[in-house]
Amino acid sequence: MxxxxxxxxxxxxxxxxxxxxxxxxxxxxxxxxxxxxxxxxxxxxxxxxxxxxxxxxxxxxxxxxxxxxxxxxxxxxxxxxxxxxxxxxxxxxxxxxxxxxxxxxxxxxxxxxxxxxxxxxxxxxxxxLWPFSQGELRGEPDGFLDTVFREPDSFREGPSSALQPEDYLEAVCQGGFPEALRLHPDDRGLWYDALVQTVTQRDIVGLTGARRAGELPRLLRLLAARTANELVASQIGADSQLSRDTLADYIGFLRMIYFTRELPAWSSSHTNRAKQRPKIYLTDTGLASHLLDADPVGLLDDDGARRGQLVETFVVNELRKQLGWSRARAELFHFRDRDGGEIDIVVERPDGRVVGIEVKSGLTVTGRSFTHLTRLRDRLGDAFVHGYVLSFSPDPLPFGDRLTALPISYLWQAG
Missing domain, CATH: 3.40.50.300 (P-loop containing nucleotide triphosphate hydrolases)
Incomplete structure (x- = not known):
């Protein structure tokens, strides 16, 4: 390579x-x-x-x-x-x-x-420093976060994306670890297994003295199955059979070695009924796909939640990588209120301006896809910069005031 x-x-x-x-x-x-x-x-x-x-x-x-x-x-x-x-x-x-x-x-x-x-x-x-971004791999600008706050309407006139759903799912399953990318897809599994074994049994044990380190790979698989979902400790505790304190420590250890990250719940004076649970994400979808035994062909035919979880995780990870070089000085959150209103990603700058992003793992975007973004726009007024629905659909399309549908590839093609 x-x-x-x-x-x-x-x-x-x-x-x-x-x-x-x-x-x-x-x-x-x-x-x-x-x-x-x-x-x-x-x-x-x-x-x-x-x-x-x-x-x-x-x-x-x-x-x-x-x-x-x-x-x-x-x-x-x-x-x-x-x-x-x-x-x-x-x-x-x-x-x-x-x-x-x-x-x-x-x-x-x-x-x-x-x-x-x-x-x-x-x-x-x-x-x-995270695994390679799509912009790094493809030689693209990787400037979505800067453009979205500086020129949010500019995307509406952009070109169609050449990527097909299978191209996105291939990118999801290959992830961004340099060594994994050098390997044939059939050979990556052993590499991921060795990485997990080394990090959980040597690194974590050496730094923390964890007594039940053998449980960490299983816990990581449980978290992979819940990637892009709220972190509900009671559910994970029941499945892992770890005590509450041990579970909290071990989730912290996986965060410490950068295998997982969380999006905190977003709230403001306009949305004071927001729930407070964070959402958890594995930090590389190649690793997550391996732990879930997912491949591009299977995900293309998937009619359940797994494809949506992995694609949302992919988008969150790309945005997190861009924070490393973006001038926007933004933070990432998720939003969900008690009435069922949910927005996958809320990007907020220090001045309080907000961009909302929904992620769809299909080709179809309709006006209903913008329901919660519209509500947030109306609540926040001028503080709401723009709302986007990112999907496999190849064409950017306006859906009203400060609402636009975009191909996922605009994340790395913008700049």
């Missing part, structure tokens, strides 16, 4: 020139090490803590390890060095306020690892 440029690289390079510490988190095998090497470009010092001898040095003498070498000091899988190393980094940057001193990567969320008490607050900026 040819080298694929990462959309986040310019933003990370700028951060490295402005801040003392830059932290890149993300799942294993998404290319953090490769990106860190690209960013340092042969400058400074590069060390990998998943090399036993290097890790031993960091554990024995964390202060000396943090001081050693020219800047930028890139430390890969920093969480393995434990709290002592992170505190040593803090001491080092407190003594010297020059930017670009440390570039840290980690396959566990730096701020939620239970063995790390030092957050580097005020000294570090944090980024998340």
């Amino acid at each position: 040819a080298k694929i440029s990462r959309k986040m690289e310019p933003r990370l390079a700028r951060a490295l020139s402005a801040y003392r510490v830059v932290v890149i988190g993300g799942p294993r095998q998404v290319g953090k090490t490769t990106l860190a090497r690209e960013l340092t470009g042969g400058r400074g010092t590069f060390r990998q803590l998943d090399v036993d001898t290097t890790l031993a040095t960091a554990l024995v003498d964390p202060v000396g390890f943090a001081r050693h070498g020219a800047t930028p000091r890139a430390i890969d899988e920093v969480q393995l060095g434990g709290d002592a190393l992170v505190r040593a980094i803090k001491v080092q940057v407190d003594a010297d306020d020059d930017p670009g001193q440390f570039l840290l990567t980690g396959s566990a969320d730096f701020l939620t690892v239970p063995t790390l008490s030092e957050s580097l607050a005020g000294r570090a900026v944090f980024f998340e």
Whole structure:
């Protein structure tokens, strides 16, 4: 597979020139090490803590390890060095306020690892690197989030999409992990199994001491079956037979290693009856499809909920990736009120402006598809920027004031 440029690289390079510490988190095998090497470009010092001898040095003498070498000091899988190393980094940057001193990567969320008490607050900026986006894979702009707030009506006059339903479902099932993309679809299953085994039985156990780590792959499969649904702990607890406290901890562990993410419930003074449960999503639909034994042909014929869940997860993941380089400074939510009004994705900027998105895993979009978006538009008034229904339909179509149907491919083709 040819080298694929990462959309986040310019933003990370700028951060490295402005801040003392830059932290890149993300799942294993998404290319953090490769990106860190690209960013340092042969400058400074590069060390990998998943090399036993290097890790031993960091554990024995964390202060000396943090001081050693020219800047930028890139430390890969920093969480393995434990709290002592992170505190040593803090001491080092407190003594010297020059930017670009440390570039840290980690396959566990730096701020939620239970063995790390030092957050580097005020000294570090944090980024998340995810599996390849569709724009990265296809050489497209990946600018939907910026365009939607800047020129929301511009999509109405856009071209038809050349993608067919089977093309979207192929993209859903292949996901974005670089190594999985290199493999034939028949060979990806063993790779995903090895990834899950390594992360749950080695990484999580090493960082948390989880006593029933053997339950984590099964819990991950249960969450895959519920991707794009509200996180109802009682239901998952009944199926997993884990106690409430253990279940909460283990869901947190899967979030910590970037296998899952949640969309919080959105509310405002106009929608104060909103429910408060988050929706949970696996962060790669290739992994989710593997856990659910789903393939493009089967999903094309699927008349149940599975296709809809995976396609919505695919859209949410693409938007989350774009947050890494978007200028919009937006956050993602979902909305559902007690009257049954539900909107899959609410994108909100700090100034309170809102975009609503519904996701359909078919070709047909009608006026009824916009029912809840219309209600939200009427409640919010000028704060409502636009509402979109994304589907497999190839043509952009207006459906009234600030309401438009779009092909899903506009997510990465806009820019």
